[in-house]
Amino acid sequence: MSAEATQPTTSTREVVFDVRNITLRFGGVTSINDVSLQMYRDEILAVIGPNGAGKTSLFNSLTGVYTPQEGTITLAGRSGDTPQRVIGQKTHVINHMGVARTFQNIRLFPALTALENVKVGVETRMKAGPVSAMLGLPHQRREERESTSRAYELLTLVGLRSRANELAGSLAYGEQRRLEIARALGTSPGVILLDEPAAGTNPVEKRDLADLIRLINRELDISVLLIEHDMKLVMSVADRLVVLNFGSLIAEGLPEEIQKNPAVIAAYLGTSAEEAVAEVENQPELHVIADDTSNMTSLEDAGATPGEETP
């Protein structure tokens, strides 16, 4: 529990994402309903909620995949950036503004090697065009060397240095998750959005993952927005939590506050608040409440279709 170190003092801290009253509908189904939240520089903010609560829709709205019908989102991606509107921007532009993400159902480039996957990320920040590549001009070669060495650094960071030349598709599940993080870090983001990074991983991998998330946050000074069902992991890494249910924000606060919040417990267990509190007191460590098998989506599942997250 690291929350004591980073009690947010909302008035002074720089805001990364400023989400105001966004509503996202798919036809008649409201996926996100009037949600407002702020994410601050250098914090680890976790978004939790039962399946279908609108977490991934929120991510997709933040990264320009979906366009909310109402509300505004502004972003100051890297430290010192002036806030800019997000809604209406293309996904890759938002990425260039300093937002990197991973996907709930891993979306690597399976037929590229691990190294090449990371290089794709690193190279979106580079300049050399096709003509200089065809002629092999010096600055293109320099960029190539830089991107290779940067990619190796990142692979070392996530512990995949020795598997650099394996095909991404042939890596183990947990390794693919970490490779996705490395690829996202390759775009030198100011904020990284992790969508259920622990899904389908074993307890040892979960512990390593928690360390990695803290490392990204503390050493690389990257703000982390995290969706996760594993409450143990969330409670151990998150500075602050927001809870979504049926598309609405039902709670916001420090981990220990959220753990005791009757509305949250009710949302998860589907019982009345009083019963839920009673149950929690018998079982203080909330652990993997959500149906975890639902997250074990296969690689082939392209996923992320609108409405997937709606109840």
Place this chain on the structure above:
Amino acid sequence: MSASIQRRPGERLRDNPLVGRALGCLALSFVLALMIGKQEGTQQDFGLAFREAILGPRIVWFLLIGVLVFLLLTFGPRVQPYVHRPGIRPLAIGGLTVVVAFSLLKWTDSTVVSDGKFSTLSEAASKTGQLAPLARTFFTPPLPWVLFVVAFAVAAAAIVLRKAALSWVGVALSVLVGLWAWYSHSLVVSLLGTPDHSTGALVALLGFLAIAAACAATALSAEESANTRGFVNRIFAWRPGMPLVAVALVLGVMAFAIATWFSPSNQNATLVDTASLFSSTGLAPLAKAYLSWLGYLLFVLSLALAAFAAYRRDPRLAWGAAVLGLVSLVLNLVALYSISALGAKSAFDGANGPWDNLGTGGWLASAAFLLLAGAGYVVATAGRERGTIARTQSDVLAGIGKIPGMSKALILLVVAGALFYPPMATPFWQKVLVSEIGIYVLLAIGLNVVVGWAGLLDLGFIAFYAIGSYTTAYFVGALPIQPPEWMRLSPLLCIPIAIVVCLIAGVSLGYPTLRLRGDYLAIVTLGFGEIIRIVAVNNPGNFTNGPKGAFGIPTPAIHLGPIHIDWGQSSLQYWYLLLVITGLVILAFNRLEQSRLGRAWAAIREDEIAAQATGVNTRNVKLLAFAIGASTSGVAGVFFASQIGYINPDNFVLNNSILVVAYVVFGGMGSLPGAMAGAAVLTWLPEFLKDQVPAEDRQMWIGAVILLMMIFRPAGLVPARRRTAELHGFDDASSAETSAVPAGEGMGGTK
């Protein structure tokens, strides 16, 4: 499957699956018999075709095919364990090659022998008294087939029984028979006294060498699990460069001992004959020396040096071998130039310039020297460390365990073939090489960028080819509307303009349509292709000259100060121009594939959403793919227009677009060598079939080849590393293609 063979008592015959299978196979033979051969009856006798197909004696052959299929299906599982034995594949390939050489290919161009095929030639040769007895014996009708069957059987027995001694017998036998075939052929050629471009004997020799290699693989591989690929890998890992030396040895021996060097009418002079022919002429002393002794000396020296350097893995010696090989190559070409120029000056056999009337020998020697120089280069750059051999499929895909020098050696072989085969070929094949194979290879390279790398299905690719051609026609002034006088260009100068025009066309097609994906994009591009063609047919003002097209497009020429090169009508000269252009394009595209743009293409092909989220500007990256592919096609268009001299809209029909897609898929989507190989094979095949099957059946055979390819090798001829992964999955542990043998092991272990 063998379980089903046993019949339970009381079971009726009709229920036995074997009976059904046998009947099915025989029915298949009837269908084949009906499909192959004459299909027309006559007005008087409508049953004629049917009777000829089914009731004639030829039905026996088709029934045999059916029986063969039945046996294969029934006993396939028992044969299965032998399929991965080392040597099985070269044996099969060699056997097929020899059968093709004996039954389909021509063995002589001479008009004395009616169709030049092996059987007619051997009929004629066996009765010709003046032919040397050695050759006459070889051509005595059943003997060549018997020799082949014996060599094949010995090789098969050696592989099945794993007897090293028998294998060596097989090696000796196959090499001897192969050389005997080639030597008899060259005796026939010198007897007939006409220039000869036939390929039958050479292909037969290659087939026999493949059978010999199959035997050698059996003899040399000790491991139970080893296979042919592993064997080849081990040879390369053992001594990089050595295989090239071996190929050069065969080519060189053929060149210096048997082949024709100079062949004006009624002369088929080998190197010895050529030397004596020119001994009393005013030939330059260097060329004289080369013909009489220097050539042999250079060949032996560079062979020995390359082999020694390869054996010792000594980079300095290897560089020496490379330099010696190149110097010999230059001297060889100088000698060839001298004798052909002198011959042309005395107007031998209507020669109208240097390089005419040369035989195959000089070119074979050139290839040998190039390969020796290349072997030196391979050895010098491979370094001293031994390669590791890939252990799993994914190792191979990831490029791990690359055998040092293997790809370089393959490239060198292809380059040697591309440089020195065309001068040996008949004018017909030279023309095919330029106007079919060369141009479509260039188109396939361009389309591979769009379809293979970026994953955008483009069915209107030929439109850019048309735009390139018509751009050329405009700027050389071959269209009804003329460019201003100062803008008239020579065809070669049209290349950059065509590139720019096609870039613009590619972008303007791509910009509005690239938000579409997959099938939708395919339909839009198909429409675009048709629009361009129809505009060329019919447009206000008729600036394209309608269906008549543009004609009188000049041939390319360079006039720079003292340099005057005009490509004129000779296909061979165009071939070398095309080779230079294609070479440059390949170099550039190879770099492109390894660059950030190449990876971005792969990324959007694999997962567009993820690519966007990783910051790839998918629209620009796709547009670049479209534009770069289009401009390659434009270059091909310029070349086509100026080589043929006239173009019309019929050159740019939808069928051609689909063919180019087929070439890329056939060769291996996303693989540069694959796209080239696919285009080369599928443009060569119809021309080859012209001699073999009725014209109306040709498309059927080509379709059959494509069908078989897609069933048995769906990733294409030369699969792309990145694409293979998608087709084969990632955890392919069976990895029949690779062996688990460390480099350098297994060589010489003959037990």
